[in-house]
Each structure stands twice: as structure tokens, then as C-alpha cells.
Amino acid sequence: MSQPSKLNILVTDDHTLFRRGTMMLLESFDEIGRVDDAENGKVALEKLEESNFDLMLLDLEMPVLDGWETAKKVVAKFPEMKIIMISMHDSLQIISDLIEIGVHSYLLKNADPDEVHKAIVSVTNNDFYYNQLVSKALHKKVQKDGHNKGVARRADISPREIEILQLICQELTMKEIGEKLFVSEQTVHTHRKNLMRKTKAKNAVGLVKFAFQNGIAAF
Amino acid sequence: MSQPSKLNILVTDDHTLFRRGTMMLLESFDEIGRVDDAENGKVALEKLEESNFDLMLLDLEMPVLDGWETAKKVVAKFPEMKIIMISMHDSLQIISDLIEIGVHSYLLKNADPDEVHKAIVSVTNNDFYYNQLVSKALHKKVQKDGHNKGVARRADISPREIEILQLICQELTMKEIGEKLFVSEQTVHTHRKNLMRKTKAKNAVGLVKFAFQNGIAAF
């Protein structure tokens, strides 16, 4: 049932300190063989080409090539690879989306080291590890697919809406945005209303948070 | 010049995985003796009361009692304690403010383990460790003190204002905040106006960004 050979793991995270700490943690586990690291998705993909890995710990929030895009590419190129996504945020929406594209588990950065160990073992043997958070996310998703509309995903936001969202994040008013983009203030209002409907934001603050969490704006 | 006895270090961070990884990293250094951890500033202060530590690694962004408030209390109660602040953000403003209140160094979460080692040694022996980031922040500060008025600093924001700012970041309206804190809506308006004056924010979006950049809110 379990492998006789040890696991080779690739840790991908842009925070060096976190990355190296996690590596040391992994090396203390019995089942783990070689541990290597990469500072972003691009480097990770190169390392996957070069040598064999069984499992990836993948940070969701990264520059250059983020966890989302990296996971999609890995699933396509290395279907056997196990992926455990790690993130600071517990947005249920993105969790179920990640599971959908083929990620095997999702852990928060404040997870217990024991849970990391359990996740690695479970993903290796059972092909998945669903903790309470992931279960909740999938439950919500099933409910949603049943009869309810979900919160926005980044994919649902149009290019023009992204543009306007970015300007909102720069503290501009609707009027100022209209002048900047050479469209009517009314048009900007429409875009903004659509954004709020899609993101389920109560006000501009919610929009800004959505933008930040989805890499649309940074500060 | 250097101590014969080994260093006792307290790692304070709300992300368990990061915390435990960092602990393992520290334990691999020669100079380090005992390493303990705490998940927030409140717990950290309790541990400092209980037993002896020489140095703290302190995360800036934390719930319950964040790095800023914790540092102030530690400096007041344990003047001999060395503090290395760790954060995800490189906002120059808050770095110089932190140094001003008595923090001995400031590292980013993507720092190299070698740099952590260097910082620990330098802080212990020379009472400070200024990397390029800190130096730049202090340089900016000197320039600013010279002739220009600064943007807000975290230091200028009162505890009550922080509290209200955090609730604003949760998409609450003034009325809702008033009800939550059992004060008049008018009072909340006053606090908010003061916040906007201090932070030079044009609107709520600016407030949210300030909160995020200064570790007052996280998302």
C-alpha cells in the first residue's frame, strides 16, 4: 500500500525564510528523501523538468508565476505529481477551484507541522487530503452548483472591469476614472456595480480586498 | 566581546508552519541555545515573564496583539531584550518608526537564512543590524525630518482609531461600527475623519491600504 522508496519533495515559495524553514521541517520526517526548493513557479517548472519529484508544496501567492497558474501547468505536464497548495488566505471559493483543477490538498500557513505530515502521507497513499477547510469549501461548492450563485472568481472579471478596479484601488472617484478612461461617469458606475455584484462586496473596501487577494492590485 | 553562553530565542508568529520552520532553522545555528515559540504577542509576553530570553523574532502582522504593540511593551518591560521584527512588507515608513521605538533589526520574510543568522549575531554583539532596507528607511526618515511633513505613521494612530480602522476593513459602515462598539455613529465619524487626516487618505480605500501596509489589518 505504501511506497518503499522515499518521497522527493519540491518546496515552492517566494519567502526564502519560510521556504528554508519548511524544508528543514520536511527533512525531519521519515518518509521524505530529497527536498529541493524554488522561489517561484517558473523555477519550479524548470526543476521538475530536470529531476524527479513525487510531491510539491506550492505557495498560492507568488510573483512571476503564481500557485494557480503553476498548478495548472504541472497538472497538464506531470499528471502523476501530487500538489499540496499552501496559502495565507482561507477563501473557500478559490479552494474548491483549486481542487477542481487537480490540486490534492490545501493547507494554511498556520497549519500544524503534524498536519503537513498527515497531508503528505495521505496525498501519497490516498491521492488526497481534505481537512476541515477543504471539506467546507467543497461542501459550499456543491451547494452552489445545486441552486445558488457563488462569489466571484478572478476568471469572471472582464479586462475592462479589472482596469477600473485597479483605478478604484488608487483612491480615484468614479468621475476621475471616467475622465481618465475617456468614458462617461455613468459607465464607470455600471462597471463598479457589476464588480460589486460579482465579488459580493458590500462597498469599495470589499472591492479593494478582492483585488488584492486575486493579484489584481498590490500594495 | 561575544557571550560565552548560548542565546535563548523566542519566535512569535501566528502562522504555525512558519513558526516551527523558523525554530528548526534557528536550532541549526551554533550560537543558539533554547528556542521557544508563541502564536501572538500576548502569549509571548507571558513567556517572557516565565523564563529568560535574550532575543525575539517578532512578526509584525498578528492578531490579538500585533508586533508593533508587543514591541512597545517588551521595550518598556524588558529593556535588555533584543528584538528582530519580521514582516512581509517593505514599507519604509514603518521600518524607521519601529527602529525609533527600540526594535533592533527588521527582516523580510523572504530573507535568506544566512541573513537571519547574521542579524542575530550582529544584534547580540553590536545591538543592531541594519541591512539595506533598514538603512534606506532611516535615510528617508532623516530627509523627511529635515524639511518635509511626513505621511502618517503607525505611531500617530491611537488604539481606538486602530480598532475602528480594523472594522472599516471588514466592510462595516459607520453606523454598524457604532453599534458594535456601543458608541454614537457621530463618534465613529470623528475617529474616521481623524484617521483620514492623519493618513492623508482620500477615501476609505486609502484607509484600507494604510491599514494593510502598517500591519493593522491583513487579508
Next chain:
DNA sequence: AATTCTCTACCCACTTTTGGGTATTTTCCC
């Protein structure tokens, strides 16, 4: 050819925020 989506633009009405004051009480420090 028909459908769907995006971008554009307007209507109306209501709520909330923003910006300018003033002022009292409490708390904390010197």
C-alpha cells in the same frame, strides 16, 4: 444567423461618506 458577453450610457432614489466646524468628559502623564 442567433446567442451571449462586453462595453457603453442613462434613469431614479436613497444611503453613506466626506469635510468643515465645536465641545465636553475622561484618562494619563508631569
Next chain:
DNA sequence: GGGAAAATACCCAAAAGTGGGTAGAGAATT
């Protein structure tokens, strides 16, 4: 005790945002 800072609360008025519609032109897709 005196003084400063913080927290409390109100006034007024203008600006901006929020929420509900409808609707046409053009692009993309089926």
C-alpha cells in the same frame, strides 16, 4: 493640580457611493 491627548458627541452641507432598473452597439462564439 495642570496640561495634553484621547475618546466621546453633536451641528451643517456637499459629494460620492449604493442599488434598482433599461438599453443599444459591437465583438466573439456557437
